[in-house]
Amino acid sequence: MSGGYRFPSDEPLARQVRFTFNERELVGLEGEPIAAALLANGVRTIRHDDSTGEPRGVYCGIGHCFECRAQVDGVNGVRTCLTPLREGTRVASVAQWDVAKK
Amino acid sequence: MNDACDVAVVGAGPAGLVAAIEAARAGLSVTVVDEFPWPGGRLLGQLYTDPRSHGRWDGRKISRQLAQEAGELGVRILGGATVWAVGRDLSLELSGVPVGTLRPQALLLATGAAERALPVPGWTKPGVVCVGAAQTFTNVHHVAIGRRVLVAGIDPLALSVAMEMHHAGVDVAGVVLPPVSTTSGALASPERAVARLADVADLAPNGLLRAAARLAAGKLSPLAVSALRFDLVRVGGVSIGFRTALVAVEGDGRVESATLRSVAPDGTLVGPERRIEVDAVCISAGLYPLTDLAEIAGCPMVEVEELGGLVPLHGPGLETPLERLFVAGNLTGIEGAKVAIAQGRQAGCSIARSLGRATLVSPEDAARAVSDARTSSPFRFQPRIAAGRAAMAELWQQAIARGDQSA
Numbered sequence: 182m183s184g185g186y187r188f189p190s191d192e193p194l195a196r197q198v199r200f201t202f203n204e205r206e207l208v209g210l211e212g213e214p215i216a217a218a219l220l221a222n223g224v225r226t227i228r229h230d231d232s233t234g235e236p237r238g239v240y241c242g243i244g245h246c247f248e249c250r251a252q253v254d255g256v257n258g259v260r261t262c263l264t265p266l267r268e269g270t271r272v273a274s275v276a277q278w279d280v281a282k283k
Numbered sequence: 284m285n286d287a288c289d290v291a292v293v294g295a296g297p298a299g300l301v302a303a304i305e306a307a308r309a310g311l312s313v314t315v316v317d318e319f320p321w322p323g324g325r326l327l328g329q330l331y332t333d334p335r336s337h338g339r340w341d342g343r344k345i346s347r348q349l350a351q352e353a354g355e356l357g358v359r360i361l362g363g364a365t366v367w368a369v370g371r372d373l374s375l376e377l378s379g380v381p382v383g384t385l386r387p388q389a390l391l392l393a394t395g396a397a398e399r400a401l402p403v404p405g406w407t408k409p410g411v412v413c414v415g416a417a418q419t420f421t422n423v424h425h426v427a428i429g430r431r432v433l434v435a436g437i438d439p440l441a442l443s444v445a446m447e448m449h450h451a452g453v454d455v456a457g458v459v460l461p462p463v464s465t466t467s468g469a470l471a472s473p474e475r476a477v478a479r480l481a482d483v484a485d486l487a488p489n490g491l492l493r494a495a496a497r498l499a500a501g502k503l504s505p506l507a508v509s510a511l512r513f514d515l516v517r518v519g520g521v522s523i524g525f526r527t528a529l530v531a532v533e534g535d536g537r538v539e540s541a542t543l544r545s546v547a548p549d550g551t552l553v554g555p556e557r558r559i560e561v562d563a564v565c566i567s568a569g570l571y572p573l574t575d576l577a578e579i580a581g582c583p584m585v586e587v588e589e590l591g592g593l594v595p596l597h598g599p600g601l602e603t604p605l606e607r608l609f610v611a612g613n614l615t616g617i618e619g620a621k622v623a624i625a626q627g628r629q630a631g632c633s634i635a636r637s638l639g640r641a642t643l644v645s646p647e648d649a650a651r652a653v654s655d656a657r658t659s660s661p662f663r664f665q666p667r668i669a670a671g672r673a674a675m676a677e678l679w680q681q682a683i684a685r686g687d688q689s690a
């Protein structure tokens with residue numbers, strides 16, 4: 182899997198926390214945006230487009246485009262580039278029609 | 284939670300934070316709202332050496348200092364809060380925080396800028412990002428957007444971000460022109476890209492940009508570009524393709540390669556396509572003021588191309604035709620952070636005076652500081668910004684003459 186990675190840093194890193202993406206266990210840094218934690222784990226595709234099924238991921242990185250939305254702790258349509266990661270955060274790619282079915 | 288305050292500020296970028304500090308100094312209670320969890324706005328991603336002061340411009344540090352200063356003056360900063368509506372009474376509807384509505388006496392909109400999209404075949408694939416995302420991930424989150432990255436955009440921001448990624452250890456496969464399109468007009472052709480760079484040659488804040496700009500100002504005059512046989516210029520370890528444009532991005536479910544083509548000096552695509560392997564592409568197509576809230580508030584909008592497009596009509600003190608509604612920063616025109624800071628100070632003073640408070644800084648001094656910041660700014664996004672500011676002053680005078688102004 183290709184994707185991003187974390188730069189080495191001379192600053193002290195934030196605490197490591199565990200979280201899940203589509204039920205897969207991953208490790209990220211507390212307080213970083215979920216999108217950054219996903220990318221540092223090599224995860225690029227955050228969801229699939231509702232109508233075309235094409236994969237989608239971060240585009241603007243600052244809250245404007247809504248491409249990075251996911252279900253976070255049960256809440257749909259959350260922008261992962263703006264939402265800080267916490268211990269135990271559950272992230273899932275949910276298509277709109279899945280939500281409608283439930 | 285308490286929803287009343289003297290002043291509400293939307294946007295904790297440099298303009299909003301400095302305005303909040305100034306208003307608080309005048310004795311007003313101020314609440315700043317921003318949807319990003321941390322204060323600083325686009326300042327957070329900025330990291331370079333300022334050629335004028337020879338000092339390091341560390342946006343994260345400056346953001347922290349401004350937020351701290353604001354906090355010490357009693358300013359309340361609500362992070363992670365999105366403003367989705369502005370009432371005619373200047374009330375703000377918030378989501379993401381327990382406070383539902385804010386009811387200020389005066390409102391400052393400092394919502395900043397957004398990036399223009401520049402569709403190219405394959406641009407929705409995971410791994411294609413805006414240059415701002417690359418800047419934020421590299422400098423703020425310290426996560427690489429890819430292992431081998433193509434930057435599409437030969438403008439001050441794109442070159443800075445290319446350099447920052449290169450320094451951070453990302454393999455920057457090259458910097459080329461953005462996909463040729465009618466919407467990016469000003470950036471797309473080699474002639475225009477070179478002219479834009481030559482324009483910032485004396486200001487450029489980092490090595491790559493400085494070198495590229497000097498090259499553009501000297502060797503690569505528009506005439507020279509047409510004679511340019513070689514396509515790639517190597518500057519500071521990064522290749523710049525002044526005569527190459529991105530035409531498509533390919534890959535199965537993620538970016539695997541990018542297709543490039545040569546362009547004639549006027550921007551016409553020529554010659555065969557060639558493909559390079561990359562796992563991320565970063566597109567820079569220019570910035571435009573983020574005006575949604577100003578429009579919702581009912582502020583009259585005007586189109587001033589030199590300022591970056593549609594902007595709220597505003598006066599010399601950053602007041603708008605709506606009573607006690609003020610605007611500052613990139614919302615009023617695309618400029619660098621130093622200008623946003625000076626505008627924030629000016630707006631803070633104007634707000635304080637509109638609520639009957641005295642300020643230490645006089646309106647004239649505040650206005651002068653803005654023009655000083657403009658001349659000394661290491662970043663110039665809009666080549667004819669001064670003309671744009673003059674056009675706005677003219678439009679404001681006309682509005683007053685028509686009697687539009689209520690303040």
Ligand SMILES: Cc1cc2nc3c(=O)[nH]c(=O)nc-3n(C[C@H](O)[C@H](O)[C@H](O)COP(=O)(O)OP(=O)(O)OC[C@H]3O[C@@H](n4cnc5c(N)ncnc54)[C@H](O)[C@@H]3O)c2cc1C
Binds near residue numbers: 323326364570619
């Ligand atoms: C991608 C990008 C990169 C840039 N890079 C540079 C650079 O390297 N150097 C430079 O000098 N200038 C740069 N700029 C220009 C930059 O905008 C200015 O330097 C400066 O940050 C502008 O300050 P501001 O306060 O006007 O807006 P910003 O710093 O953009 O702050 C605006 C804030 O408003 C918030 N906001 C907007 N709408 C809402 C809403 N509805 N609800 C809640 N909050 C909201 C945003 O989250 C943001 O934090 C860049 C701009 C962009 C868009």
Ligand code: FES
Binds near residue numbers: 244
């Ligand atoms: S990437 Fe654009 S909103 Fe998150």
